Amino acid sequence: MAGDKAGEDNDRHAGLEPFHSDSYDHGTWDNDLDLSPEIDWEKPPVYELVGSGNKMSTTVVAQGDLLTSEKLPTPIPSQLQQKPYTIPNISNSKSPCLNIVIQIVGSRGDVQPFLALGCELQVAGHRVRVATHDIFREFVTESGLEFFPIGGDPSSLMAYMVKNPGIIPKFETIMSGEISQKRKMVYRMLEGCWRSCIEPDSETNVPFVAEVIIANPPSFAHVHCAQALGIPLHLMFTMPWSPTRAFPHPLANIERTDADLRTTNYLSYGLVEMMTWQGLSDIINGWRRKSLSLDPVPMTMGPLIAETLQIPFTYCWSPAFVAKPQDWGNYIDVCGFFFRGEPTYTPDDELDNFLRSGPPPVYIGFGSIVMDDAENMTAILLGAVRACGVRAIISRGWSKLGTGQQDPNILFLGDCPHEWLFKHVSCVVHHGGAGTTACGLLNGRPTTIVPFFGDQAFWGQMIAAARAGPHPIHHRSLNKKNLAEAIQYCLTPEAVNAAADISRKMKAENGVRAAAHSFYSNLPVDAMQCDLLPDEPAVWLYTKSKSKKPLKLSDKAAFILAEHKKIDPKHFKLYQPKPITIENLRWDPVSASTSVLLGVMFNFTVGFSEVFTSPAKAFQSKERGGGGKEAAITFGKGFAKMVGVLPKATLVDFPLALTEGLHHMPRLYGEEVRNHGQVKDWKSGGVVAGKTFGYGFVDGISGTIIKPYKGAKEGGWAGFGKGLGKGVMGLVTGPGAGMFGLFAYPFLGMYKSMAPSASLSPTQRKILLARQVYGSYMARQREYSAQEEGERWDEGTSTLVLEAFERKKANQG
Template sequence: MASDGSKITDERDPDRSTAADAPPSYDLASEGNLLTEVPKVREDGRIKINLDWDVIERLSLLSIHGPPSLPPKDGQSSAPPPYSSGQHGEDDQQPFPIKLNIAIQVVGSRGDVQPFVALGAELQKHGHRVRLATHNAFDRFVRDAGLEFFPIGGDPAELMAYMVRNPGLIPSMQSLRAGDIKKKRAMMSEILRGCWRSCISPDPVSNVPFVADAIIANPPSFAHIHCAQALGIPVHMMFTMPWTSTEAFPHPLVNMELGKSSATKHMSANYLSYAVVEVLTWQGLGDIINEWRESIDLEHIAFSEGPRLAETLNVPFTYCWSPALVPKPRDWGNHIDVCGFFFREAPSYTPPPELEKFLAAGPPPIYIGFGSIVVDDPSSLSEMILEAVRITGTRALISRGWSKLDGAQSTDVMFLDDCPHEWLFQHVRAVVHHGGAANHFLSQPFWGDMVAAAGAGPSPIPQKSLDVSQLVEAIQYCLTKQAASAAERIAVQMQSESGVQQAVKSFHSNLPRDLLECDVIKGQPAAWTYSRKRTNLKLSKAAAEVLLSHLKVDKKGLELHESRRTVIQTRRWDPFTGTIGAALGVSADLARAAADTVVKPVKVYHQRKKDTDTNTSPDLTAADMVTLRGQGPTSVNGGAKSRHCLSTARTMAAISGNGAADFLKRLSSGAIIVPFAFTEGLRHLPHLYGENVRDYGEIRDWKSGAAAGGKCVVLGLYDGVAGLILLPYSGAQRQGAIGAVKGVGKGIAGLGSNVFTAVMGVATYPLQGIYKSILHTAHSNTRRSVEAALLLEGKYLADRRREVGLGDSAVMEHFDAISKGRPGA
C-alpha cells in the first residue's frame, strides 16, 4: 500500500490511473497502533502478527481492490471454478502470429526452474526463441531440455542453505553474526546485473545476438519490471505461490491472528498481509534495486512505490497451480490466471538394475526426499528417517538430494541419486517431501496447509521441530484410505487441466499485439520506430538492417520502439506531505553525495595502502617497472612509492571532485523537484475530500512539460470555476441542503487549489520537463548499448534471411509501398 499516494500507470491505458481514489496513509510505519506487539517468527518461518483492528479498518478503506468476496457458509464447500481458456477471447485459440525473443528470469532451486523449462518448451512450439536466465548451476539442465541458457549468477545451494537457517523474511541473530545478510545482498546485486545482461547479451556459447522482446519472470528474480521498463517491453509474472493481494487467504509468509474477529475483519487482514510482506521485502532490498536501476539509467523508486509495484502496475500474473487445489480468488482481476501445474513431458528414462530389483522385491515403497533443501545436520535427519521407516514397517526410497542423506541400505530401504519424479512417483504409495510446489522455501508452509486442507496429507511439520514420532504419525496418515481417496479425487480433476498450455495462452492474451508487430515484415516484433516526414513505421530488427544497408532509412530517424511503456511516478496527495517527502529524499541524496566526497577517497587510500604493503600497485605499468629496475633496489622502492603516492593523491582528488560535482547536481535537481512536488500536492488536494483530479499526462521531456504547464493553467482554472457550480449541485442531489453546503465548501477549496496550482505549475511543469530532457540526454549509456545490441541482432537476422533465399527486395518494395501510401501495402 503506497504510503504517500504514488501514482503508477501503465501505457496499456494511459488515461487510467491505478492510484487509489482517496489518498492512503503517508507513512504506514507511523501508525503506532498498527501492530499490537512486535512481529515474531514462527518455527515454520512465517511472521506472526497481531494487528489492531481499528487501524485495519482505516487502511482497508484505502485499499486498491474490488468488492469483497463472501466466504462460504459453515459446512459449505467452495467448488473451484474450472479454468476457461475462452475468458481472454477467441483469438487465444489461434497460433500467436508474432515470433518473439523471450527472456525467462528465474531465481530459486531446481524445483523453481523446472516448471519454466516446461513453459519454455511449450513457447518454442509457437515459434518463439526462448532464453532461460537462471543460476549457473542449471546450465546443463536447461540446455539438455533444448532451451537457450544464460547465467545470472548466484548460488542456489547457498541460497537454500540460507533459507533453511532463515525460512521467513526476518533473519536470525545467528545469520546476522555470520554475515549471511551481507552475502545475500551481494548475491542479489549480482543476480540483478545478470538479469539485465540476459535481456541484451549474445548467447555465451554460440555468441548469437539476442535482445528480449518480452520477459517472463518469477517474483524473487526482482529485476523483471525494471528490465522491462528500460527496454519498453511487456513483462509477465508467473509463480508457484500466491503473490497478489487477496481477501481469500493471507500471504503464505504471514500468520495473521485476529482471535474471534468476524469473517469480514479476517478478509481485510488477509488483504493487508500482502502489503506487510512487500514492505518488509522492499525495506531489505530497495536500496540494492535502486543502485542497480541507476546503473541502467533508471531513476530511483521511492519507498512508497517499491512495495506492491507489480500490483499497482497491473502486471499480468499466471499462477501455476491447480484450481482443483486452490481456486482463483474472486477479487483477482482478469489479468491474473490460475491455470494448473506446469508438467514437462516425461523424459525418456531407464531405471538402473538395482532400482528395478528393489521395486520388484516387495510392495510399493514410500518416497522420502527434500530435493534442493540443504539442512545443517544431514546425518541426524537420515537417522530420523530410517527410524521412522522401521517403526512404520514400510519400504522406502530415500533421495540423497543436496543434503546428501545417507545410511545403511537393506531390502526395505534404498538411497537414490537423481531420478525423474514423473517416472518414479508412478511406482510409490506416498511421498514425503519439503512441501513446496517448487522447491522455494516461501511456498512450503502454504502448500503443506493446502494439501492438508484437501485431506491428501497430514498437516505440515516445520523442519526445526521434526522428530521421529511426528514423522511416524505423518507417514501413517499418508497410508490411510482417506488420504488415498482425497489424492485420487484431486488427481482426476488435474487430469482435465493442461497447465503449461493454458499459461502460454494467458501470456499471449496479455501481449499488446497492435504495438508489437513490425509494419514491414509481418510476424516479426517491432524494435524501432522510424519517423520521417509523413512516414511513421514500426520496424523489426531485420527490417531496419535491410533498409539501413540499402540507404532507404537514415539512422537518425530511428528511435527505440516501446511496445509497452511502464511509467512510475510519485504522486503527492497534498502540498505539505508532498513537499516534506520530496525534501527528505533530496536531503538524503545530498547527504550521501557529501559523504562520498570524503568516504570514497578514504577507501581508495586504504586500498592503495594495502596494495603498497603487498608490493603491488595497479598504477605501475610494465614500462614503469622496467625503468625502475634499472635504478637499483633503493631507487626502485623509493621511485615506486613516490609514483604510487602521487597516483593515489590524483585518484583521491578526482573521486572527491566527482563527489562534489554529484552534490551540486543533486542540489540543482532538488531546486526543481521540491517545487514540483509542492505543485503536484496542490493539484491533488481535492482527492482529500473525494473529488477526482484531472490527469495532465506523463512529463517525459520539455515538450510534455510545457504542455502540462499549459493544461494546468487552462484546464485547472476551468475545473476550479466549474466546481463552484457543479459541486454544490451534485452535493444537493445526494444529500440535499447539507450536501449543497458541502459542495460550496469543496468548490471554494477546489478553486483555491487550482488557482495556486496554475500560478506554480506554469513554471514548475516546464522546468520538470526540461529536467527530464537533461536526464534523458545525460544518461544515455544504457540506451546506446540497447541500440547497439539491436543493430547487431538485426544484422544477424538479415543475414539469416538471405541465407535461406529471402532477399532484401521484398522488404524494400513493401517499405516503399507503405511510405507512398499505396493501397494494399
C-alpha cells in the same frame, strides 16, 4: 562543438551499419560486474533486536501497528479497474515471433515449470532464453531451450532460507556476516538478469535482444530491465504474491491478532514487500544507476511496483485446487500447474527390483533443501517408516540423506523423475515445493508436507483443507511419532479418495497452454507489430518529419528499406513498444508534502556537508595532483547540490506533492480516481493541469449528490452516511487538486522540456549496439539461407515491404 560531435555520434549509432557479434567488447562489459562502491554491503537490516545474551532474536519494528490498522497503503485492484500497464490484446491479433527471456531465481523446482512453458512458446515460433543459475545449465539445455547464466548459488540460498524461513533473518545470521554475502549475490544476479536481455549466447556467440520478459518475482530485476528496454513484462509464480484477503502471504508468518483476519491477510503482502524493499532498495537503486542509467525508484513506489502498475501476473497452480481469489483483478490469472512432458525413463535394476518385490512404497524426499543435521532427519524418517510397517523410497536430495544406512524395506534413491516415480508409490512425503506438490496430486497420491520455508506451509494447508493429507508438520517439529501418524492418515480411504478427486480435476486442465494464452492476451500486440510486416516485431522508429506519423519497423523491414535507399538510417531511433514510468505514489497531501520536505532537507544537508568535507579530502589525498583545483571543483559541486534543490522543490516538487496527494486521497477509502495522463513536456503539462482542474470541480460537486445516493441504495442510512462523508471529502480534495494543479503541472512540464534528452545514456548505447548486432546477424542469416537455395535474398519480402512503404507514404500525403 562538442554538441555537434555528440549529435554526429548519435546519428552514426542510429544507422544499420553491418555490426558483427564480435563487436562486443566482452572485457569491458565484464568490468560491470564490479560491485558498486556506493553500496554499504555491511548495512544492517531495519530490524529490532529483542532479548539478551544467547536469547537474542530479531523482530520487525512497529509490526503491531501495521497489523492492527490499515495504514499500509496497498492498492486494491478492482475487477473492472483499467489496467495502467497492461494493454490487453482485444483484437486477438497473432503475436509476432519474439525473443523471450525467462528470468528465474530459485531451486530446481522453480526452474522446471518454466521449461514446460518455454517449450510451449518455442513451438509457437518464439526464441526462448532461460536465464537462471549456472548449476541448471544442463537441465535447461536438455529441454532444447537456450541458457544464460545469471550467477548465484541456489544451494546457498536454500541453506539460508532453511535457517531464516521468514523475511526476518535471525540474530546469528546478522552477526555472522552472511547478510553481506547474500546482498552481494543479489547484486550479481541483478546484473546477470540484465545481461541476459542484451548479451549474445555465451557458448555460440549468437546475438540476442529481449523483446519480452517473463520472470518470477524473486528475480527482482524484471521490472527494471523492462523499463530500460521499454518492453512488455509478464510475471509468473508458483506461490501467492499479489495482495488478497483470501489467505496471507506465505512468507509473512504472522501471528493472529485482534484485527480482522481478512484484513490481516491483505496487509501481510504489503508488510513482506515493505521489508524486502528495505533490505534491497539500496542494492537495486545502485544497480539501476550504474547498469541501467535509470533514476532511483521512489521509496513510496518500491514495495508496490507490480501492484501499482498492475503488471500481468499468471499463477501456476490448479484453480480446481486453489481458486482465484475474488479480489484479484483481471490482470491476474490462475492457469493451472505447469507440467512438462513425461521424460523417457528406464529404472535401473536396483529400483526396478525394489518396486517389484512388495507393495507400493511410501515416497519421502526433500529435494533441494539443505539441512544442518541430515543424520538426525534420516533417523526420524527411518523410525517413522518402521513404526508404520511400510516400505519406503527415500530420496537422498541435496542433503544426502541415508548416508551409510541399509534396510531391505527402504531404498535410498538418487535422481529420478517424479513424473515416473510417483505412479509407483502409495503416498508422498516431501517439503512442499509447488512442483513436487503438483506432481503428487496429479497422480492422485495423498500427501504429507514437511515445510521448511516459503510457500511450502501454504501448500500443506491447502492439502489439509482438501483432506488429501494431514496438516503440515514443520521440520523443526517433526519426530517419529507425528510423521508415522501422518503416513498412516495418507493410507486411509478418505485421503486416497480426496487425492483422486483432485487428480481428476487437474487432468482436465492444461496449465501450460492456459498460461501461454494468458501471456498472449496481455501482450500489446498492435503496439509490437511492424507497420509493414505485421508478423515481425517492431524494434525501430522511423521519424524523418515531426508532421508525419512515425513508422514502426522490424529489423527486416528497416534493412530492406535502407538497402533500397528508401529511407536514411540516421533517422532511425530505438522503439519501445511498452514504456514504463515509475513515479512517486501519493496517498494524501500531508505525507506527500512531508516526504518532499524531508528529501529536500536531506539533499541540502548532503550538499552542505560536501562543501566542507570534499575539499578537505581533496587536500589530504596524496594520490591526486593539484589538490587546490580538485578542492575548488568539489566545493562547487557541493554548493550546487545544496542550493540547486531549492528552486525545483519550490516550483515543482512541493506543489506537485500537494496536488497529487489531494487527487489520490480518495483511494485511501476505496474510491477510484481519474487518470489524467502523464506530463512529458510543457504542452502535456497544460493538458493535465486543465483536466485536473475541470474534473476536480465537476467530480467534487457532483459527488456530494451521487455518492450519498449510491451509498443509501447499497447500505441504507449507514451507507448514506458513508456516501455523504465521501462526497464532502471529494468536495475538498477534487477542487483542491485542481487549484494546485494549475500551478504544479505546467511547471513540471517546463522542467521536463528543459531536461537534456538529446544524448544517449551509456545503457541506451549498449541497447542500440546490441540491437544493431542482432539485426546485422539476422540479415546475414537470411542471406546465407537464400544463397544455399540459389535464390535472390528475400525477393518476395522485399517487394512486400517496398509496396507497403509506398502505400504508407501515399496515405500520409
